[in-house]
Amino acid sequence: TTFKENILFTHRGLSGPAILQISSFWRAGQAVTINLLPELDLKQQLADWRETQPQKSLKNSLTTILPKRFIEILHESNAIPDCNINQLTHSQIEDLANYIHAWQIKPNGTEGYRTAEVTLGGVNTDELSSKTFEAKKSQGLYFIGEVTDVTGWLGGYNFQYAWSCGFAAGQYA
Template sequence: MQHVDVLVIGAGAAGLMCAITAAQRGRSVVVVDHANKPGKKILMSGGGRCNFTNLTIEPENFLSNNPHFCKSALSRYTQWDFISLVAAHGIPYHEKEFGQLFCDHSSKDILEMLLREAEEAGVKILLKTSTQYPKYEHGTWRVTTSSGGFQASSVVVATGGPPIPTMGATDWGQKFAASLGHSLVPYRASLVPYTAAPADKGAWTELPGVSLRAELTVASRSWLGDVLFTHRGLSGPAVLQITNYWQEGEALTIDWWPGHDLLDEWHRLRQTQGRQLLRSWLSEQLPKRVVAWLVSDWSGERKSIADLRQEEVFELGQRIHAYRFQPAGTEGYRTAEVTLGGVSTEDVSSRTMESNLHQGLYFIGEVLDVTGHLGGYNFQWAWSSGHAAGCVV
């Protein structure tokens, strides 16, 4: 039985940050992970360039049954702290839209930075290591793993969630928490593409690969951004974002031409371009394949702008600005970026991430019921929650 101060279960973003922070305080730290490589999610994120944080981090960018829970950790280890770490390692990065920060070269830069920090701090990382549920006995945590037994003052659960099972992702942490009496907020795949019903897929046969700016609305929440037609349904940033707020069975309203009003445009064009087909003019504003789909079986498809009746333009305007999309579902954990829901924050300290039910047990990162928007927010939650626990374990 090896004695350590801190055993971190999970060698992802949150786990590595926690291990580094604790080891820099002089704690003996071991990280175990059943995967064959650390930080797999880091490597694949951002199209291989890792959207590692965002210039604007606010509590409003996170979802949780307790919207206040994330505030303490985010305020004590901010995006500027992580940006400073990235700069200290000389990693070049750039800003994309909406404050999203990406590596110029590769996600490997972020992972190598973390592993370098861990090595310098004396963190030991054990991979290909399966772990049984830890047990608290005689004032200490005992953990049996395939790499041997450990006795630790603190156990940190940083196991993430089920998304992308091909990487070995599971809900081990959520189930372990439940076994010890922690409540779970029902969890599901989020930041995930939609699948389309057969009728939609049949109408969209010419559209896969087409991307355009659109506004998606579900319940009282709207999101503006790029939407991508796929062979299975809809993807793209706006689609992924809205899945955080979508409930299974709900329909979405999609505005394919946000910021415009077809009826207003028609009134204006009648005076200047009356002989042009509305379809031809629309094809100058939107992707031609999208326009062809929108005007198929529309009564005014072959009429000039001047010859159209207002009722016909209104009908097309409804298709363009208030298209009703009923998803068949989502692609699920197979392609989801995060888990929505997880270990309830009700029995976890927002300052330290320690369980209120079991001394020396901590939950950080995605395993908790804290989910960020698309755009670097989930990584910032990993850095901030990992740092919060690492300061006290």
Template sequence: MEHWDIVILGAGAAGLFCAGSAIAQGRRVLVLDHAAKPAEKIRISGGGRCNFTNIATARDRFLSANPRFAASALSRYKPADFVALVDAAGIAWHEKTQGQLFCDGKATQITDMLLNRMCGAELRLQTPIDSVERDGDGFRLRGGGVDIRTARLVVATGGKSIPKIGATGFAYDLAQQFGLRMVETRPGLVPLTFAEQDLALCKPLAGIATDARIAHGGGDFSDALLYTHRGISGPSILQISSFWKAGEELRVDLAPGTDIAAWLRDQRGQAGRTAVATILSRVLPERLAHAIADEAGLSKARLADQNNKQLDRLAARINAWTLRPVGTEGYRTAEVTLGGVDTRDLDAKTMEARSVPGLHFIGECVDVTGWLGGYNFQWAWASGHAAGQA
């Protein structure tokens, strides 16, 4: 039987970062993962550039049954701390929009940095764990040809999102095995799916992006909306998906900041002979403008021929487009998993289970989920650091 001070299950962002923080405390650290490669989510994130943090990180950018829980870890490991590591590693980066920081080069630079930071720890891949048991004041792990005893066990196996890269519900099963409570899980930051009547407009517009504002369930986002063959996606939809629940309607403003009804009245006085579709193309992508005019039966109509009531209906279709998603694309394309290990059962400073000394849960498997834009990586760094230092 092997003996280790700390075993970390999961070689993703949180697990690798935790290993680096723990090795700095002089501990003997082993990281195990069933996958063939470490940190696959880092590799594919941000279009291969890794949106590794967000300088606007604050507690209110995270969803949880206990919104205050994340504050402790986030306050003790900030975006500037991670940026300092990136700079020290010589990794070039840039700010894209809304505080999002990306690598100039490949995302794998971040993985390499994390592996170098945990130098002295041991990483074993393709090592599945079949059982975890309490063993005195520590834990015993078996599986993948190993029999290991550890004083502390850190669970960093993530959530259910993107199963094709190896995501499972292992962390949730283990938490329940040890009597921890769970907050119901569901896909987050995920494209929504729609019924045929909504798809009738979306499909011909596939590939078109436009600015949009969506406010729903406490979330309020102004960002790009993308029409696809399956409905609508893009950052604004991914963001609001974390706030939307089955059966609820969404109201989308396709011209944020513009009162379309007032604007159309003004344009009627100035350019009344112009076709409605042509006028709309001044504030919307041309194909979208023509599609909305066609939908309203105004494909060849002049603006001057429309009364105020007609203009109000047209404006409502743009400023308050109402649609009801039928679901989401599920964990297959979800960037994160909402819900997870109930934070009431964890110590906010150490991420340790209150009722199981030595057992820690970090990263995505915990009921803390960030907005789109680097927040979830910052939670991985912060929660991993908290557990690693403990």
């Protein structure tokens, strides 16, 4: 499953629309792959920098396209070479582009239900009438909206679903 949305680096981890979207699919222990520069070909950018700013450090150049603190952490962990642009080998350029365009992380968990914006589960829709949202096993009992086991993308779809099934149930209740 892929999403092309923004991510946010926070003091506690990653957040933002893409992270919230993928959280519905992620399971503990799984790695997540993130293209940190989906709109930019890093190999081409490095080639351009070799022409225009060959003596500039790789670290300082990368801070123009990625968050400075993130680049500092990558630098401190030796994930990026400590050199000027013109000192990069072809192999280092290839490795760096692969690393940035397919950055892999293995989340150590979530913030939990207390701060959740996305949750899974709920009343099984197989147990409800698809026309009225009435419980098949209990006449007069209706389940609508986010209490049902329906998960959609971010962007108001849950509101639309809640309003639509509320309207449908209201026609029969």
